[in-house]
Amino acid sequence: MFGLPAIIIILAVPVFTALFILLLGTTKYYSKKIGYRLTVITLLILVYLLSADLSTAHSTLLFKELFNEMLIYDTYSTLFILLFILGTFLSLSIGKSYIYKSDIFTPESFSLILFSLFGMILLAMTNELLSAFIALEIASLSVYVLVGIHHHSLRASEAFFKYLLLGSFAGSFYLLGLMLIYAQVGSTHFNQIAMFMYTHPISEIYLIVAGGLLLMITIMFKIAAMPFGAWVLDVYEGASLPITAFMAGTFKIAIFAIALRLFIGIFAQIKDFYDPLIVASAILTLVSGSLLAMVQTNIKRMLAASSIVHSGYLLIGLSSIGEIGTYATQSILFYLIAYFISATGALGILAYISNGVEKEISYDSLKGLGRQHPFLSAALTVFMLSLAGFPSTIGFLGKFYIFTSAIEAGYTLLALLGILAAFVSIYYYFKVISMLYFYEAEGEKVVYGEAYSFLFIMLSSVAVLWGGIGTGLVSFMPGANAITDITHLVIESLYIFSN
Amino acid sequence: MLNEVLFYILSALILVSALVLISARRPIDAALSFIVTLVSIAALFALQGSSFLFATQIIIYAGAILALILFIIMFLNIQDKNLPDEPHKKRDITFSTLAVLPFTVVLISLINKSPLVDQALPYDLFGGIKDIGSVIFNDYLLVFELISILLLVSLIGAVSLAKEDKDVK
């Protein structure tokens, strides 16, 4: 389906559906079923249009004249857009029972999810700093409102205000950095900034270094890396569960879409300035994230804290991107895929269990679920194993690639710290599994309806296992190898000179 | 000569009013001195001949945003006794200023070293409303259209979050 019309549809369809749902929502013809189905059908159309483009390495500038070379459509953006769409689709599908039973999903929620998706799609395609900022703001602003849309809950309102104020404050750093880079280069395009740095001596690009530092502050805030990541616990806890799954699984990898492009595209030459900072941030993130995750009693907060730790692993990957090879980039892409499906699934199951009521799910409330709901518990176990990085799951391979690439780049101690954090993470992830199987049930068996949500929980847990299988184990259906091939194509497409 | 005097007067005005903004105890004092900061910054734009930025600064910041802030302050109707106790405010401001100072000094020295300092920006070449228009509507067309979506999203957010008002009398 590769071609210009498909890409126009990909850009236009989310916006048009969002506007349609928005306007329909004010009439009497709207019902939650219609809004939900429209959103899901839109996502399925987008997946259908895009999936064929993953098989080749390609790169085109979209509307070169009209958009002034700002948008680039390559395999890199195809992969990320597919991940965003799948992430949104999974959060909505697994959360279907929650969405139908809870009264906080208004027509605005669906259109904001689509607007957020639109912002993320642009973020994956953009090749320029200013449009990247606006795309980032479209995506974040929608997510802020989605967090706060449950405005009868004090906790949600608090989360909304924290997220909005801190997020906007962090965004202002981006603008300052953008200004400094523009002041030096006179352009905001990635390739022109890179060209400027090639042609000028190091003494003339210090302003770009300072500007890039400010851009990194914003990025680190958004991925919840540690000096700037303290907001995560309250915000993830305050948001309703499908939205938390959306934020943790989809929105986080959207930030990495732009961060990776920035690092490979512009900062490759001046990475030596940033490396100590990224390493320091990675250490801080891993240590404090692990400590935070250990002391939580609420599973939602534990998953929020552990998502900080996952940012730490990804920062290890970012610091080991170097001139030597593309192995580190590939490992980050693999890890993002692994993390996205495991986190969406784990939070999705919580949404499924909570049955549309926003309540605290503590460890104790999972007791005995293994007897009552064997399949659901098996799926939750698979997600937890994958998040902890247990062998034979996709999460293990992700961590394995990240750590080996760090060792290859010379950060052996950092890799060891990462492995240590992974061992610590076994403590809080296995606590969930032990609650499932080693305790007697306290309450009556609750029937969770909605076979549709259950189906997608099962499908994603099968995907987690399938992605962890390489040619070494099962030679005829290698999931991990397929992902590695795709990441290879993605990186190849980044180096295509497109016109 | 007149220009330099004006520049220094305006800079002093910006610094003093910004300091009042963060150190004032009552929100309304802070908001009023914020107006002075914003207008003085607008004046700096005008000194450079950037008439569009000058107008935008007045229309959006001094006009709309300040009106919003004042409405919020009036709506909350904060009494003196509701204000938080900030016993260490002076100390906090001093230390946080000192913490940011190194970065600021480095930044200023970097900007001073860059070739930009010597480049004059005469108003007939850039900064006028006509030039900005041609840049926005030709080079940054995509960003311009995206801004309308950003505004739309914030509008949806504002309306849907204000819904609770029907419960309040």
Added chain:
Amino acid sequence: MDHINTAHPYFGVFVLFVLTFGAFFMTTVIARLASRALAAKDTEKIKLSVYECGPEVTKQPNRISPQFYLFALLFLLFDVEIVFMFPWAVDFKLLGWFGFVEMLTFILLLAIGFIYAWKKGALEWHNIK
């Protein structure tokens, strides 16, 4: 400071503006300080209390409706929209039909937002659905 431009046609207007503003602000500050310095410092409780012939004085309910806040926000959003129209209007001949279509798209998207706000009753007093 070579690039400061005194020859700009609006320069006089702008200087006048800033000076007027500064003078206004300073006057209010001086008036406040002066009245504070000159006023008799009598802090007897009965003198400070509000006089309301007879009945016990109660705290007035908040008279500023939150609706003002929403209106101010909507005003801000459409204000930002209008700011983009100034350069467009100035460059209208240069941009031609292309610019017209650009602006039309821009306004159309916000018009949808306007319809939404209208339908939701955000523009009416105390009637948000």
